[in-house]
Amino acid sequence: MEFQVFMQHLTNGISLGSLYALIAIGYTMVYGILRLINFAHGDIFMIGTYVAFYGVTLLALPWWLSFIVAIIFTCFFGMMIERAAYRPLRNSPKISVLISAIGVSFLIENLAIVIFGGRPKAFPIPPMFNKIIHIGGVSIVSLTFYIPVITLALLMGLVYFIHHTKTGMAMRAVSKDYEAARLMAIDVDKIISLTFGIGSLLAAVGGIMWGLKFPQLVPLMGVMPGLKCFIAAVIGGIGDIKGAVLGGFILGLGEIMIVAMLPALTGYRDAFAFILLILILLVKPTGLMGQKLTEKV
Template sequence: MQNFISALGLGSLYGLIAIGYTMVYGILRLINFAHGDIFMLGAYFVFFATIQYKLPWALGVVIAVAGATLCGLLVDRIAYRPLRDAPRISALISAIGVSFFIENLSVVVFKGMPRQVLQPDFLTRPISLGDVKLIPLSIMVPVISFALVAALLWMLYRTKPGLAMRSISHDIETTRLMGVSVDKIIALTFAIGSALAAVAGIMWALRYPKVEPYMGITPGFKAFIAAVFGGIGSVPGAMLGGLALGFIEIMSIAFFPTLSGYRDAFAFVLLIIILLVKPTGLMGERLEDKI
């Protein structure tokens, strides 16, 4: 049961980050390497707001999400938009550069050492459910994640910007001809992805109570793998892939404790297997190369 809850929590965090990857990839066919670093920035912002400047938690969360969203928008504007018509690999190299930049700038600005995040009391006071003891945080993480995904799905399938997003992912040129301001919609996509990553970053910082400049790399890659696993381009798929990855990680260590040293390799092995067996993932559409 304990393992189930923690797998659910980890999985939904992977899922939240994966959504940002899958939405950007669905529209631009770009692996946004900087996404994991936006996640890290979200965690740092909430750390500074609440612990350094002693702001209330609610305000800190708002500031962190807004700050990370702004960073995501800036990344798109500065590093990706000039390369919209360039070969895809150029944009990918730019993404690698941005990721490298954010990490190193964070080392300079935030200093390299990990910092302790004080968990607020109301999230850690254990409550008993029958014979299982839980802290509210471990329930809060999946609940918030699922609520956000539900809201996002509503936005994608019931609102105009959502329609525009789905349409861009099918055919960017035709959508432009239909009078949609493509750059704005792409910016909105980055904003949503970054906001979700920031929320995930905040919850991550609370779960493993510390922040450090390189904390985004490994979860970022794993979330990307989750997005591929779920079928890149599909939001429900990303969430599903994230949950699956969370369960695979936690359960394989629970059953085979000797493998715990290899924990970080599981996801990459999974990636190579998926890419070979079913590159479209669980819920992805087939992308044919045009000749």
Template sequence: MDSSIFLQQMVNGFSLGSMYALIAIGYTMVYGVLRLINFAHGDIMMVGAYVGLFAMTSLHLPFVFAIVFSVTIAIILGISIDRVAYKPLRKAPRISLLITAIGVSFLLENLFNVIFGGTPRPFLVPEFLEKVINFGEISITLTTIIVPILTLVLLLFVLFILYKTKYGMAIRALAFDIGAVHLMGIDANLIIAIVFALGSSLAAIAGIFWAVSYPSVEPLMGVLIGLKAFAAAVLGGIGSVGGAVIGGFIIGFTEIVVVAFFPDMAGFKDAFAFVFLIFVLLFKPTGILGINYERSRF
């Protein structure tokens, strides 16, 4: 393999990893606050992609406004899921929350399957995102450039909220000791809603750009993508926002490298990501940036 093909694959892996990273941040934030693996998170990504398609085809909104509309719906959906499905079970055993999260996931998948059918639908990709830019022998689309940049900007935005705002301080306090937060007069449900809003908005953005990169949407598209993003969050260190981003990049690069260097094993690219995760966790069970939950969060 010559250097140009290698660099081309590295760029593709960086873009793919960025989308995993956006979804993984939502997983790690919800887990950091509630100790809940929100298995419906991948399906929120799917909803974001469908809403974006609806906004462009039926409402005839420009791409940027379609993203805003999709993010708004995803935020409402994420907060509603928490209030309806998770809030009544705050004091229930963790297994009850986990089963509820799986149930919500199945509900969203089957609901969209009934409404839109199980056949993949083509996604309307704006022409400017299909523009090809050449750097020597490397050819990349504008989407491949935008996604990593957008991921880094959103990561900085999330870190700014967590460490530079009073709501971020409340989120970190809630993750550390929810009982103490109640005693201090902080509305814990409001803070949890903010966490779900942040995670859901990032998932919706990732869903739209995933549909742009692989131009089709279907009700089950969030299942495998969500599992990989969860694997990325665990790999990077569940509960660490920076770790979720690093894990997303690693999973994305692993997929691309397997296809590039071992084309005969391309059908096993999904398995390689999880095998890699297993080997990492065998030597560092807390993940790459695993943290001491008795001392800190995020």
């Protein structure tokens, strides 16, 4: 493989891995506190993309304002889902919460088909994200640079928030023990709702960047990326933010490089994620950076 071609695929892999990492953080944050897999996370990702789309096309908002509105709306949308579907089951068996999460996912997907329609829509791409940059014979779309930078900035901000603010300290306390956190005068319900809000915010940013990178919107667009980002979180060690980022990059780079080196396996690109998941679970069930966790009761 020529060096220029290799660099082309490498940048694409880093870009895709950044997207997976950003969305996987939402899974891992919710699991870290609730021990709950929010299977509606991929659909929240889809909602954020559609809100951004209609903000630009229907309301004629500037693209940057539409993106901000979409991110804020999706943040509150995630908090509403937590309030309506998960909080009433807080003290129920884990299987009840899991069924609720799956039900919410199907509900959002089918409502989206009814409201948005099943026909694909073209996501508008601002010119600044669509410029071609030439570096040493390699042609790279400017969005390829923006995605890792935005992901890194949000990751650094999140890590700082969790480790250097009182709210972040409260989140870490709730992740360890609900009852002890309540005894420390921490509003557990508020912290859990905020966690869902932050995870949904990251999903919205990831969804918008996904729409810019793959500009075709359909109501089921969040299903496969949602599954892959869940796999990325498990590979890295679900519950660990840095592990989710590592898993996202491994998955993104692996997908692109396998297709680049073995074009005959292009049709099996999605299967790579599931094969990698099985191998990781066989070798290290807690993930690459995961630690053994006790079940909350």
